[in-house]
Amino acid sequence: MESPTKPISYLDYKGEYKGILGWIFSTDHKRVGLLYLYTMLAFFSVGAILGLLMKIQLIAPGYTIMGPQTYNSLFTLHGIIMIFIIVVPGLPAVFGNFFLPIMIGAKDVAFPRINLLSWWLYAVGILIVLTSQFMGDGPPDTGWTFYAPYSFQTATNVLPAVFGAFVMGFSSILTGINFVVTIHRMRAPGMTWFKMPLFPWTLYGTAWIQILATPVIGITLLLIIAERTLGIGFFDPALGGDPILYQHLFWIYSHPAVYIMILPAMGVISEIIPVFSKKTIFGYKAIVLSTMAIAFVGYFVWGHHMFTSGMSGRALFAFSFLTFLVAIPSAIKVFNWVSTMHKGSLDLQTPFYWAVSFLFVFMIGGLTGLVLGSLATNVHLHDTHFVVAHFHFIVFGGTGFAFMGAVHYWFPKMFGRMYDANWANLGWGIFFIGFLALYLPMFYLGIMGMPRRYYDYLPEFHGGNIFSSLGAIVLIAGLMIIFINLVRSARHGTKISEKNPWGGTTLEWQVDTPPTLENFEEIPTITGKPYDYN
Amino acid sequence: MSEEKTHIVPYKTQVIVLFVLLILTGITVAVTRLEFGALNTLIAMLVAGIKATIVLAWYMHLKYEKRLLPMLVAGVVILFLLVLFVTFFDYSYR
The missing domain is CATH 1.20.5 (Single alpha-helices involved in coiled-coils or other helix-helix interfaces)
Known part of the structure; x- marks a missing residue:
């Protein structure tokens, strides 16, 4: 029995259930966060292998290892896994769950049972999506966007995939509600809005998008189900529907979803940079306001996915203008991060490498986004490899790099063990080189006219594709080093009990390592600002 | 509280x-x-x-709540109307 004066860590706590049941029935926000982490790591591995297989197919023109139908199914499943299972829940579900309550001085989220229900809905949604791979008429081949009218015409298993995504949407909404209420109601005494750390701020903006945008996709997916099963003509022109309405509804959710992915990533970077620069963050309020501005303006830019779909000219102009507008708050953040590093005492550790490389790839992703947001260039580049490269620079380069940075930053706090820094740095280096080699040639290929989602290509695209495919192999090698190092270290890494190994100033670095079941023996009273290095 | x-x-x-x-x-x-x-x-x-x-x-019970909740709901309604407006902005000029 543990002594009441010395609480034990959440990892050692023995609750009502033992073994795996102690995890899947635990309402502790830290265990729920880790449940998400393990699920995501498993499916990320699958998604990454699917991506590698596609790149191997594209290493030469024509049939290499698969035919067109298999290729169509692979990019659909790759998209569904990476978007709906990994990056949309991503940082909020793992690190938001684990660290939000600790960073605002709370013992748990506002609704711990709903929090566990969110994970269960997420797991059930995944299982439903997986059934689409093994039933009846073969895996879906529509791409993750399920565009009408094809998604009504294909004989493949679209419905289970759509329904799985629908169920996962509920998980996202419940997490969003939980976080909004937690932040409103459970901040420690003295933690006013502008004394709250930046990661919780970005979770707050994200949570609102989760609540407000996800129902739109939920209803849209239900309309697909109604159209396929009942023959009601919402989107199919043959039934009197409008396929562009589908695109509107789909992107009303799915573009804000990109901000669901990227805003928490920006929050993570805002945590890492001041800690490893040993300097107070530059422009705290500007970062907060730009976060909320991105969340709001980002809601109205969905039409830039539809520039060639046949929208009215005035709508095209409006969406293009709004897209350029959203670049402003994004750039404000980048300037603030760079200014934070300026004249800082830089501590070159693994999380910092991930943060700095995030800046590099996010800038490329963001600026190429403006190329796509511009009407004239978009017409040329629409549905080419340029879009694939831009998207991966933002989502994999942005969210993925921030996720890796977050894992390496909070790992010692989460597990009470330290990873091998040399292997971690080596993994980062190889991954970074592989990432650039994989995606940079796609910009060139896209500009030259290579379309996306084709299993074959013209001979003039061969050079760029070889380079890109080799890059994919290097990237996977880097990933393996990173994963093996982290998984091994979680069990066998050097034990640490130091509360603050990086010299952070936010609350998670003032609690035990690893945290105790209720995080704080006594709820702290906040008097200062979150990043005070003066 | x-x-x-x-x-x-x-x-x-x-x-x-x-x-x-x-x-x-x-x-x-x-x-x-x-x-x-x-x-x-x-x-x-x-x-x-x-x-x-x-x-x-x-x-x-929104009528009986403090001002914050009605304001949040009003914000959501305004957002919804804006989304409708932007969508129909396309349809009106096609």
């Missing part, structure tokens, strides 16, 4: 609200029998909007 309090709405109010909602439902049905062209949809949406407001205010 310590200043938590509940507000019990009397049965009389609940019943009055119920009848108002039923009357508004009747209006929605009646309007479908008249020919106002595109205005039919507008009227139906307007009545539905009023009904939703009544439900939010009395049945969901």
Whole structure:
């Protein structure tokens, strides 16, 4: 029995259930966060292998290892896994769950049972999506966007995939509600809005998008189900529907979803940079306001996915203008991060490498986004490899790099063990080189006219594709080093009990390592600002 | 929080609200029998909007909450209207 004066860590706590049941029935926000982490790591591995297989197919023109139908199914499943299972829940579900309550001085989220229900809905949604791979008429081949009218015409298993995504949407909404209420109601005494750390701020903006945008996709997916099963003509022109309405509804959710992915990533970077620069963050309020501005303006830019779909000219102009507008708050953040590093005492550790490389790839992703947001260039580049490269620079380069940075930053706090820094740095280096080699040639290929989602290509695209495919192999090698190092270290890494190994100033670095079941023996009273290095 | 309090709405109010909602439902049905062209949809949406407001205010107790919650709900409604506006901005000029 543990002594009441010395609480034990959440990892050692023995609750009502033992073994795996102690995890899947635990309402502790830290265990729920880790449940998400393990699920995501498993499916990320699958998604990454699917991506590698596609790149191997594209290493030469024509049939290499698969035919067109298999290729169509692979990019659909790759998209569904990476978007709906990994990056949309991503940082909020793992690190938001684990660290939000600790960073605002709370013992748990506002609704711990709903929090566990969110994970269960997420797991059930995944299982439903997986059934689409093994039933009846073969895996879906529509791409993750399920565009009408094809998604009504294909004989493949679209419905289970759509329904799985629908169920996962509920998980996202419940997490969003939980976080909004937690932040409103459970901040420690003295933690006013502008004394709250930046990661919780970005979770707050994200949570609102989760609540407000996800129902739109939920209803849209239900309309697909109604159209396929009942023959009601919402989107199919043959039934009197409008396929562009589908695109509107789909992107009303799915573009804000990109901000669901990227805003928490920006929050993570805002945590890492001041800690490893040993300097107070530059422009705290500007970062907060730009976060909320991105969340709001980002809601109205969905039409830039539809520039060639046949929208009215005035709508095209409006969406293009709004897209350029959203670049402003994004750039404000980048300037603030760079200014934070300026004249800082830089501590070159693994999380910092991930943060700095995030800046590099996010800038490329963001600026190429403006190329796509511009009407004239978009017409040329629409549905080419340029879009694939831009998207991966933002989502994999942005969210993925921030996720890796977050894992390496909070790992010692989460597990009470330290990873091998040399292997971690080596993994980062190889991954970074592989990432650039994989995606940079796609910009060139896209500009030259290579379309996306084709299993074959013209001979003039061969050079760029070889380079890109080799890059994919290097990237996977880097990933393996990173994963093996982290998984091994979680069990066998050097034990640490130091509360603050990086010299952070936010609350998670003032609690035990690893945290105790209720995080704080006594709820702290906040008097200062979150990043005070003066 | 310590200043938590509940507000019990009397049965009389609940019943009055119920009848108002039923009357508004009747209006929605009646309007479908008249020919106002595109205005039919507008009227139906307007009545539905009023009904939703009544439900939010009395049945969901928004009327008795502090200002923050009504403001949040109003923000969501404004966002929804903006999304509708932007979507129909496309349709109006096609």
